Amino acid sequence: MPAGTLYRGREGMWSWVAHRVTGVLIFFFLFVHVLDTALVRVSPEAYDTVVATYKTPIVALLEYGLVAAILFHALNGLRVIAVDFWVKGARYQKQMLWTVVALWVVLMIGAIYPVLGHAARELFGS
Amino acid sequence: MSTTESTASGIGPVEGASLYTVDNPAPLIEAPRARTKKTPKSTRGNFEMVAWLFMRLSGVVLVVLVIGHLLIQLVLDGGVSKIGFAFVAGRWASPFWQVWDLAMLWLAMLHGGNGLRTVINDYAERPNTRLWLKGLLYTATVFTILLGTLVIFTFDPNIR
Numbered sequence A: 001m002p003a004g005t006l007y008r009g010r011e012g013m014w015s016w017v018a019h020r021v022t023g024v025l026i027f028f029f030l031f032v033h034v035l036d037t038a039l040v041r042v043s044p045e046a047y048d049t050v051v052a053t054y055k056t057p058i059v060a061l062l063e064y065g066l067v068a069a070i071l072f073h074a075l076n077g078l079r080v081i082a083v084d085f086w087v088k089g090a091r092y093q094k095q096m097l098w099t100v101v102a103l104w105v106v107l108m109i110g111a112i113y114p115v116l117g118h119a120a121r122e123l124f125g126s
Numbered sequence B: 001m002s003t004t005e006s007t008a009s010g011i012g013p014v015e016g017a018s019l020y021t022v023d024n025p026a027p028l029i030e031a032p033r034a035r036t037k038k039t040p041k042s043t044r045g046n047f048e049m050v051a052w053l054f055m056r057l058s059g060v061v062l063v064v065l066v067i068g069h070l071l072i073q074l075v076l077d078g079g080v081s082k083i084g085f086a087f088v089a090g091r092w093a094s095p096f097w098q099v100w101d102l103a104m105l106w107l108a109m110l111h112g113g114n115g116l117r118t119v120i121n122d123y124a125e126r127p128n129t130r131l132w133l134k135g136l137l138y139t140a141t142v143f144t145i146l147l148g149t150l151v152i153f154t155f156d157p158n159i160r
Protein backbone atom coordinates (compact mmCIF):
# COMPACT_ATOMS: atom_id res chain seq x y z
CA MET A 1 0.00 0.00 0.00
CA PRO A 2 1.52 3.37 -1.02
CA ALA A 3 2.45 5.59 1.90
CA GLY A 4 -0.16 8.03 3.10
CA THR A 5 -3.16 6.52 1.37
CA LEU A 6 -4.53 4.48 4.27
CA TYR A 7 -7.85 5.90 5.31
CA ARG A 8 -10.56 5.05 7.75
CA GLY A 9 -13.43 3.84 5.60
CA ARG A 10 -17.12 4.63 5.47
CA GLU A 11 -18.74 7.71 3.88
CA GLY A 12 -15.70 9.95 4.30
CA MET A 13 -13.38 7.60 2.47
CA TRP A 14 -15.71 6.53 -0.32
CA SER A 15 -16.73 10.09 -1.14
CA TRP A 16 -13.03 10.97 -1.30
CA VAL A 17 -12.37 8.02 -3.64
CA ALA A 18 -15.28 9.03 -5.88
CA HIS A 19 -14.14 12.67 -5.87
CA ARG A 20 -10.64 11.65 -6.92
CA VAL A 21 -11.77 9.21 -9.64
CA THR A 22 -14.26 11.69 -11.13
CA GLY A 23 -11.68 14.52 -10.97
CA VAL A 24 -9.09 12.51 -12.92
CA LEU A 25 -11.73 11.36 -15.42
CA ILE A 26 -12.92 14.92 -16.08
CA PHE A 27 -9.33 16.08 -16.60
CA PHE A 28 -8.70 13.49 -19.31
CA PHE A 29 -12.01 14.30 -20.95
CA LEU A 30 -11.19 18.02 -20.94
CA PHE A 31 -7.87 17.36 -22.67
CA VAL A 32 -9.63 15.54 -25.52
CA HIS A 33 -12.46 18.09 -25.57
CA VAL A 34 -10.05 21.00 -26.17
CA LEU A 35 -8.43 19.01 -28.98
CA ASP A 36 -11.75 18.31 -30.72
CA THR A 37 -12.86 21.92 -30.36
CA ALA A 38 -9.54 23.03 -31.88
CA LEU A 39 -10.79 21.47 -35.15
CA VAL A 40 -12.83 24.65 -35.73
CA ARG A 41 -9.47 26.17 -36.71
CA VAL A 42 -8.93 23.42 -39.30
CA SER A 43 -12.20 23.55 -41.21
CA PRO A 44 -15.96 23.57 -40.56
CA GLU A 45 -16.13 20.13 -42.23
CA ALA A 46 -13.48 18.58 -39.96
CA TYR A 47 -15.29 19.90 -36.89
CA ASP A 48 -18.76 18.85 -38.02
CA THR A 49 -17.53 15.36 -38.97
CA VAL A 50 -16.12 14.73 -35.51
CA VAL A 51 -19.10 16.27 -33.71
CA ALA A 52 -21.39 14.03 -35.80
CA THR A 53 -19.88 11.00 -34.07
CA TYR A 54 -20.84 12.60 -30.74
CA LYS A 55 -24.50 12.40 -31.74
CA THR A 56 -24.53 8.59 -31.87
CA PRO A 57 -26.31 6.56 -29.15
CA ILE A 58 -23.08 5.07 -27.73
CA VAL A 59 -21.48 8.47 -27.25
CA ALA A 60 -24.75 9.74 -25.77
CA LEU A 61 -24.36 7.08 -23.08
CA LEU A 62 -20.74 8.14 -22.47
CA GLU A 63 -21.98 11.72 -22.25
CA TYR A 64 -24.49 10.71 -19.61
CA GLY A 65 -21.62 9.17 -17.65
CA LEU A 66 -19.59 12.35 -18.04
CA VAL A 67 -22.50 14.41 -16.74
CA ALA A 68 -22.76 12.01 -13.79
CA ALA A 69 -19.06 12.44 -12.99
CA ILE A 70 -19.12 16.24 -13.29
CA LEU A 71 -22.30 16.65 -11.22
CA PHE A 72 -20.96 14.43 -8.44
CA HIS A 73 -17.57 16.17 -8.41
CA ALA A 74 -19.18 19.62 -8.40
CA LEU A 75 -21.69 18.86 -5.63
CA ASN A 76 -19.21 16.95 -3.48
CA GLY A 77 -16.60 19.67 -4.10
CA LEU A 78 -18.99 22.17 -2.54
CA ARG A 79 -19.35 19.76 0.39
CA VAL A 80 -15.56 19.57 0.80
CA ILE A 81 -15.43 23.38 0.80
CA ALA A 82 -18.18 23.47 3.45
CA VAL A 83 -16.29 20.94 5.60
CA ASP A 84 -13.18 23.14 5.41
CA PHE A 85 -14.69 26.59 5.88
CA TRP A 86 -17.94 26.14 7.83
CA VAL A 87 -17.40 25.71 11.59
CA LYS A 88 -19.94 22.90 11.77
CA GLY A 89 -18.88 21.42 8.44
CA ALA A 90 -17.00 18.45 9.82
CA ARG A 91 -19.84 17.56 12.18
CA TYR A 92 -22.39 17.48 9.36
CA GLN A 93 -20.17 15.88 6.69
CA LYS A 94 -22.31 12.72 6.53
CA GLN A 95 -25.60 14.57 6.29
CA MET A 96 -24.06 16.77 3.60
CA LEU A 97 -22.88 13.72 1.67
CA TRP A 98 -26.37 12.23 1.63
CA THR A 99 -27.73 15.61 0.54
CA VAL A 100 -25.18 15.58 -2.29
CA VAL A 101 -26.22 12.05 -3.29
CA ALA A 102 -29.93 12.93 -3.20
CA LEU A 103 -29.41 16.07 -5.31
CA TRP A 104 -27.23 14.10 -7.69
CA VAL A 105 -29.93 11.42 -8.17
CA VAL A 106 -32.58 14.06 -8.86
CA LEU A 107 -30.36 15.89 -11.37
CA MET A 108 -29.39 12.63 -13.08
CA ILE A 109 -33.05 11.70 -13.50
CA GLY A 110 -33.65 15.17 -14.92
CA ALA A 111 -30.75 14.70 -17.36
CA ILE A 112 -32.13 11.46 -18.84
CA TYR A 113 -34.41 13.10 -21.38
CA PRO A 114 -32.16 15.99 -22.51
CA VAL A 115 -29.00 13.86 -22.80
CA LEU A 116 -30.37 10.47 -23.87
CA GLY A 117 -33.59 11.50 -25.62
CA HIS A 118 -32.11 11.90 -29.09
CA ALA A 119 -30.37 8.52 -28.80
CA ALA A 120 -33.65 6.83 -27.83
CA ARG A 121 -35.41 8.43 -30.81
CA GLU A 122 -32.67 7.17 -33.10
CA LEU A 123 -32.71 3.65 -31.69
CA PHE A 124 -36.45 3.16 -31.33
CA GLY A 125 -37.74 5.58 -33.95
CA SER A 126 -39.66 8.72 -33.07
CA MET B 1 6.79 13.89 50.49
CA SER B 2 5.25 10.54 49.76
CA THR B 3 5.25 9.42 46.14
CA THR B 4 2.15 7.23 46.59
CA GLU B 5 -0.07 10.10 47.64
CA SER B 6 -3.02 10.43 45.24
CA THR B 7 -4.12 13.73 43.74
CA ALA B 8 -7.46 14.84 42.38
CA SER B 9 -6.09 15.16 38.86
CA GLY B 10 -4.75 11.63 38.79
CA ILE B 11 -1.25 12.90 38.09
CA GLY B 12 1.23 11.95 40.78
CA PRO B 13 3.23 14.62 42.56
CA VAL B 14 6.56 15.61 41.09
CA GLU B 15 9.54 14.17 42.94
CA GLY B 16 11.98 16.50 44.64
CA ALA B 17 11.51 20.11 45.69
CA SER B 18 11.45 23.00 43.25
CA LEU B 19 14.60 25.07 43.01
CA TYR B 20 12.57 28.19 42.37
CA THR B 21 10.12 30.29 44.36
CA VAL B 22 8.17 33.47 43.74
CA ASP B 23 11.12 35.46 44.98
CA ASN B 24 13.64 33.38 43.08
CA PRO B 25 11.94 32.71 39.69
CA ALA B 26 13.25 30.34 37.08
CA PRO B 27 15.20 32.01 34.29
CA LEU B 28 13.09 32.82 31.26
CA ILE B 29 14.04 30.77 28.23
CA GLU B 30 13.16 32.41 24.94
CA ALA B 31 10.97 30.39 22.58
CA PRO B 32 13.21 28.80 19.96
CA ARG B 33 10.98 29.88 17.06
CA ALA B 34 10.37 33.46 18.09
CA ARG B 35 10.81 35.75 15.09
CA THR B 36 13.07 38.74 15.54
CA LYS B 37 14.41 41.35 13.15
CA LYS B 38 17.46 39.17 12.65
CA THR B 39 15.47 36.06 11.70
CA PRO B 40 16.24 35.25 8.08
CA LYS B 41 13.33 35.29 5.63
CA SER B 42 11.74 31.90 5.17
CA THR B 43 13.15 30.20 2.11
CA ARG B 44 9.97 28.17 1.63
CA GLY B 45 6.98 29.92 0.15
CA ASN B 46 3.33 29.24 0.86
CA PHE B 47 2.87 27.36 -2.40
CA GLU B 48 0.96 24.37 -1.01
CA MET B 49 -1.37 26.61 1.00
CA VAL B 50 -2.04 28.82 -2.02
CA ALA B 51 -2.68 25.70 -4.12
CA TRP B 52 -5.10 24.37 -1.49
CA LEU B 53 -6.96 27.70 -1.47
CA PHE B 54 -6.98 27.88 -5.26
CA MET B 55 -8.67 24.45 -5.48
CA ARG B 56 -11.53 25.77 -3.36
CA LEU B 57 -11.89 29.20 -4.97
CA SER B 58 -11.67 27.87 -8.51
CA GLY B 59 -14.11 25.10 -7.53
CA VAL B 60 -16.80 27.61 -6.57
CA VAL B 61 -16.39 29.56 -9.82
CA LEU B 62 -16.26 26.37 -11.88
CA VAL B 63 -19.63 25.24 -10.55
CA VAL B 64 -21.24 28.24 -12.29
CA LEU B 65 -19.13 28.07 -15.47
CA VAL B 66 -19.35 24.31 -15.98
CA ILE B 67 -23.01 23.77 -15.06
CA GLY B 68 -23.93 26.71 -17.30
CA HIS B 69 -21.85 25.21 -20.09
CA LEU B 70 -23.55 21.80 -19.72
CA LEU B 71 -27.00 23.41 -19.74
CA ILE B 72 -26.29 25.31 -22.95
CA GLN B 73 -24.49 22.51 -24.79
CA LEU B 74 -26.40 19.42 -23.68
CA VAL B 75 -29.83 20.47 -22.41
CA LEU B 76 -31.26 23.60 -24.03
CA ASP B 77 -32.31 23.85 -27.68
CA GLY B 78 -32.20 20.16 -28.58
CA GLY B 79 -29.07 19.27 -26.63
CA VAL B 80 -26.04 17.94 -28.47
CA SER B 81 -27.98 17.59 -31.75
CA LYS B 82 -27.67 21.32 -32.51
CA ILE B 83 -23.91 21.54 -32.08
CA GLY B 84 -21.79 22.20 -35.15
CA PHE B 85 -19.47 24.80 -36.63
CA ALA B 86 -22.35 27.25 -37.13
CA PHE B 87 -23.38 26.95 -33.47
CA VAL B 88 -19.81 27.59 -32.28
CA ALA B 89 -19.56 30.60 -34.60
CA GLY B 90 -22.77 31.99 -33.17
CA ARG B 91 -21.59 31.70 -29.58
CA TRP B 92 -18.07 33.06 -30.08
CA ALA B 93 -19.46 36.07 -31.92
CA SER B 94 -20.13 37.39 -28.43
CA PRO B 95 -17.21 38.53 -26.24
CA PHE B 96 -19.24 37.43 -23.21
CA TRP B 97 -19.09 33.77 -24.21
CA GLN B 98 -15.46 34.09 -25.30
CA VAL B 99 -14.53 35.31 -21.83
CA TRP B 100 -16.75 32.63 -20.26
CA ASP B 101 -15.03 29.84 -22.20
CA LEU B 102 -11.58 31.32 -21.65
CA ALA B 103 -12.10 31.52 -17.88
CA MET B 104 -13.53 28.00 -17.83
CA LEU B 105 -10.56 26.66 -19.81
CA TRP B 106 -7.90 28.25 -17.60
CA LEU B 107 -9.58 27.52 -14.28
CA ALA B 108 -10.52 23.92 -15.12
CA MET B 109 -7.08 23.07 -16.52
CA LEU B 110 -5.20 24.63 -13.60
CA HIS B 111 -7.62 23.08 -11.09
CA GLY B 112 -7.46 19.67 -12.73
CA GLY B 113 -3.70 19.92 -13.30
CA ASN B 114 -3.08 20.74 -9.66
CA GLY B 115 -5.45 17.96 -8.63
CA LEU B 116 -3.49 15.47 -10.72
CA ARG B 117 -0.25 16.75 -9.18
CA THR B 118 -1.69 15.75 -5.80
CA VAL B 119 -2.64 12.33 -7.14
CA ILE B 120 0.88 11.78 -8.55
CA ASN B 121 2.40 12.88 -5.24
CA ASP B 122 0.22 10.32 -3.46
CA TYR B 123 0.87 7.25 -5.61
CA ALA B 124 4.16 7.60 -7.50
CA GLU B 125 6.91 6.76 -5.05
CA ARG B 126 10.10 6.48 -7.11
CA PRO B 127 11.71 9.89 -7.73
CA ASN B 128 12.15 9.10 -11.42
CA THR B 129 8.52 8.09 -11.89
CA ARG B 130 7.37 11.25 -10.14
CA LEU B 131 9.62 13.40 -12.31
CA TRP B 132 8.40 11.89 -15.55
CA LEU B 133 4.73 11.85 -14.64
CA LYS B 134 4.84 15.47 -13.52
CA GLY B 135 6.81 16.48 -16.59
CA LEU B 136 4.16 14.86 -18.76
CA LEU B 137 1.36 16.46 -16.73
CA TYR B 138 2.81 19.97 -16.91
CA THR B 139 3.52 19.65 -20.63
CA ALA B 140 -0.03 18.47 -21.37
CA THR B 141 -1.54 21.18 -19.15
CA VAL B 142 0.44 24.06 -20.69
CA PHE B 143 -0.16 22.72 -24.20
CA THR B 144 -3.94 22.42 -23.67
CA ILE B 145 -4.26 25.89 -22.12
CA LEU B 146 -2.25 27.52 -24.91
CA LEU B 147 -4.04 25.64 -27.71
CA GLY B 148 -7.48 26.43 -26.28
CA THR B 149 -6.61 30.09 -25.76
CA LEU B 150 -5.29 30.35 -29.31
CA VAL B 151 -8.46 28.77 -30.71
CA ILE B 152 -10.76 31.14 -28.81
CA PHE B 153 -8.80 34.24 -29.83
CA THR B 154 -8.15 33.35 -33.47
CA PHE B 155 -11.53 31.78 -34.26
CA ASP B 156 -12.58 32.79 -37.77
CA PRO B 157 -16.25 32.26 -38.71
CA ASN B 158 -15.37 32.83 -42.39
CA ILE B 159 -12.56 30.31 -42.49
CA ARG B 160 -14.14 28.77 -45.60
Ligand code: HEM
Pocket (backbone or CB within 6 Å): A016, A019, A020, A022, A023, A024, A026, A027, A030, A070, A073, A074, A075, A076, A077, A078, A080, A081, B055, B056, B058, B059, B060, B062, B063, B066, B108, B109, B111, B112, B113, B114, B115, B116, B118, B119
Ligand atom coordinates in the same frame (compact mmCIF):
# COMPACT_ATOMS: atom_id res chain seq x y z
C1 HEM C 1 -17.47 21.86 -11.19
C2 HEM C 1 -16.94 22.43 -10.15
C3 HEM C 1 -15.79 21.82 -9.35
C4 HEM C 1 -15.71 21.86 -8.00
C5 HEM C 1 -16.70 22.51 -7.01
C6 HEM C 1 -14.50 21.18 -7.63
C7 HEM C 1 -14.03 21.08 -6.33
C8 HEM C 1 -12.87 20.46 -5.97
C9 HEM C 1 -12.26 20.54 -4.66
C10 HEM C 1 -12.77 21.35 -3.48
C11 HEM C 1 -11.13 19.77 -4.69
C12 HEM C 1 -10.14 19.57 -3.56
C13 HEM C 1 -10.37 18.29 -2.85
C14 HEM C 1 -9.39 18.09 -1.72
O1 HEM C 1 -8.47 18.90 -1.55
O2 HEM C 1 -9.59 17.10 -1.02
C15 HEM C 1 -11.05 19.18 -6.02
C16 HEM C 1 -10.08 18.29 -6.42
C17 HEM C 1 -9.90 17.89 -7.72
N1 HEM C 1 -10.60 18.32 -8.82
FE1 HEM C 1 -12.23 19.49 -8.78
N2 HEM C 1 -13.87 20.72 -8.75
C18 HEM C 1 -14.62 21.09 -9.85
C19 HEM C 1 -14.31 20.86 -11.18
C20 HEM C 1 -13.23 20.10 -11.62
C21 HEM C 1 -12.86 19.90 -13.02
C22 HEM C 1 -13.56 20.55 -14.22
C23 HEM C 1 -11.78 19.06 -13.02
C24 HEM C 1 -10.97 18.53 -14.19
C25 HEM C 1 -10.48 19.26 -15.13
C26 HEM C 1 -11.48 18.72 -11.64
C27 HEM C 1 -10.46 17.88 -11.24
C28 HEM C 1 -10.08 17.69 -9.94
C29 HEM C 1 -9.01 16.81 -9.53
C30 HEM C 1 -8.15 15.92 -10.45
C31 HEM C 1 -8.89 16.93 -8.13
C32 HEM C 1 -7.90 16.21 -7.20
C33 HEM C 1 -8.60 15.08 -6.49
C34 HEM C 1 -7.83 14.56 -5.32
O3 HEM C 1 -6.80 15.13 -4.92
O4 HEM C 1 -8.28 13.55 -4.76
N3 HEM C 1 -12.38 19.37 -10.82
N4 HEM C 1 -12.12 19.63 -6.79
